[in-house]
Amino acid sequence: MEYEDKAGRPSKPPSPKQNVRKNLDFEPLSTTALILEDRPANLPAKPAEEAQKHRQQYEEMVVQAKKRELKEAQRRRRQLEERCRLEESIGNAVLTWNNEVLPNWETMWCSRKVRDLWWQGIPPSVRGKVWSLAIGNELNITHELFDICLARAKERWRSFSTGGSEAENEDAGFSAADREASLELIKLDISRTFPNLCIFQQGGPYHDTLHSILGAYTCYRPDVGYVQGMSFIAAVLILNLDTADAFIAFSNLLNKPCQMAFFRVDHGLMLTYFAAFEVFFEENLPKLFAHFKKNNLTPDIYLIDWIFTLYSKSLPLDLACRIWDVFCRDGEEFLFRTALGILKLFEDILTKMDFIHVAQFLTRLPEDLPAEEVFASIATIQMQSRNKKWAQVLTALQKDSRDVEKGSPSLRH
Numbered sequence: 001m002e003y004e005d006k007a008g009r010p011s012k013p014p015s016p017k018q019n020v021r022k023n024l025d026f027e028p029l030s031t032t033a034l035i036l037e038d039r040p041a042n043l044p045a046k047p048a049e050e051a052q053k054h055r056q057q058y059e060e061m062v063v064q065a066k067k068r069e070l071k072e073a074q075r076r077r078r079q080l081e082e083r084c085r086l087e088e089s090i091g092n093a094v095l096t097w098n099n100e101v102l103p104n105w106e107t108m109w110c111s112r113k114v115r116d117l118w119w120q121g122i123p124p125s126v127r128g129k130v131w132s133l134a135i136g137n138e139l140n141i142t143h144e145l146f147d148i149c150l151a152r153a154k155e156r157w158r159s160f161s162t163g164g165s166e167a168e169n170e171d172a173g174f175s176a177a178d179r180e181a182s183l184e185l186i187k188l189d190i191s192r193t194f195p196n197l198c199i200f201q202q203g204g205p206y207h208d209t210l211h212s213i214l215g216a217y218t219c220y221r222p223d224v225g226y227v228q229g230m231s232f233i234a235a236v237l238i239l240n241l242d243t244a245d246a247f248i249a250f251s252n253l254l255n256k257p258c259q260m261a262f263f264r265v266d267h268g269l270m271l272t273y274f275a276a277f278e279v280f281f282e283e284n285l286p287k288l289f290a291h292f293k294k295n296n297l298t299p300d301i302y303l304i305d306w307i308f309t310l311y312s313k314s315l316p317l318d319l320a321c322r323i324w325d326v327f328c329r330d331g332e333e334f335l336f337r338t339a340l341g342i343l344k345l346f347e348d349i350l351t352k353m354d355f356i357h358v359a360q361f362l363t364r365l366p367e368d369l370p371a372e373e374v375f376a377s378i379a380t381i382q383m384q385s386r387n388k389k390w391a392q393v394l395t396a397l398q399k400d401s402r403d404v405e406k407g408s409p410s411l412r413h
Contacts, residue, residue: 121371122325156219185228186211209246213234259307270300284344
């Protein structure tokens with residue numbers, strides 16, 4: 001109203017165009033640029049002191065922005081250089097594996113040079129070949145045997161899906177419990193195998209392959225059947241091997257003493273493995289071992305899941321594959337050495353936690369574990385106790401366990 005009285009005419013709301021200053025020849029990229037602009041004509045001009053202060057603030061902002069840009073550029077350059085070094089290292093390793101190691105496997109696989117290459121991680125392009133050779137095929141499984149087992153599995157699935165009689169299923173050597181395991185449990189576990197990858201779920205490119213290997217195995221080893229955790233092992237093999245070769249590696253891997261003890265749920269032998277683990281736990285990490293003992297944190301709470309899935313469920317996939325690399329080289333001992341390496345990596349954190357928080361932490365490890373830190377921690381673990389190595393400690397404990405059973409009054413009657 002005051003404006004109307006002075007001008008003698010009613011005021012109109014200014015249009016958007018009238019709000020834009022006519023003397024601006026550019027659009028400021030950020031609000032910091034406005035510091036240097038003069039105030040609008042209808043406002044008092046900036047005092048010289050304030051204008052100087054704003055100019056200094058702007059110059060400081062520019063300096064800080066340039067520092068950030070330089071730091072980011074240096075970070076990107078370091079990343080690029082590291083990526084180039086890694087690619088060159090992988091390329092050289094591939095040549096070494098293909099040209100020197102694989103053609104002379106029997107004589108070179110246990111050499112110091114190859115063991116060092118193994119520790120650094122097997123290049124993905126040759127990983128499947130190395131795993132197959134390292135795992136071996138003591139069971140003498142052929143591609144034809146896989147086809148036969150798969151055909152039998154498919155026939156049983158068709159029989160179940162068409163509602164075949166219980167008698168027919170029993171005649172086929174498949175009980176109601178087996179039917180439940182092969183159909184429902186496998187189906188459920190496949191959908192929960194690496195869900196973030198989406199390649200093993202229904203409709204994914206590897207869903208049927210994973211289902212085939214697990215189904216064929218239940219026919220090949222009905223005495224073992226399907227056990228939760230197998231799907232992760234089969235999935236990792238599928239990612240690195242053709243289907244039939246993955247089945248061969250899978251069957252031979254599960255036939256190893258440690259895996260067979262766990263997947264057949266041999267409680268006595270599992271307890272022996274846990275006891276052997278604790279011997280080296282106390283030797284390497286006495287402070288954390290005492291803390292776990294005080295809080296009744298037994299190895300089965302966290303080790304079972306790690307051993308059942310060979311760390312493929314608990315660790316990032318690329319890190320798990322590196323664990324598999326050395327596991328194929330060193331055998332079951334490395335599974336327990338890895339467990340101690342993980343515990344050592346987080347020792348300071350774990351010693352401050354109670355039972356619940358330790359159990360939660362170890363059953364859900366951080367998702368961004370750096371491989372180099374994990375392997376550096378594993379490298380510090382000594383698998384020797386009182387001049388006895390892992391195999392010697394395990395054998396002694398198994399002997400003690402058998403002696404106890406023989407001396408048990410309940411077993412003598």
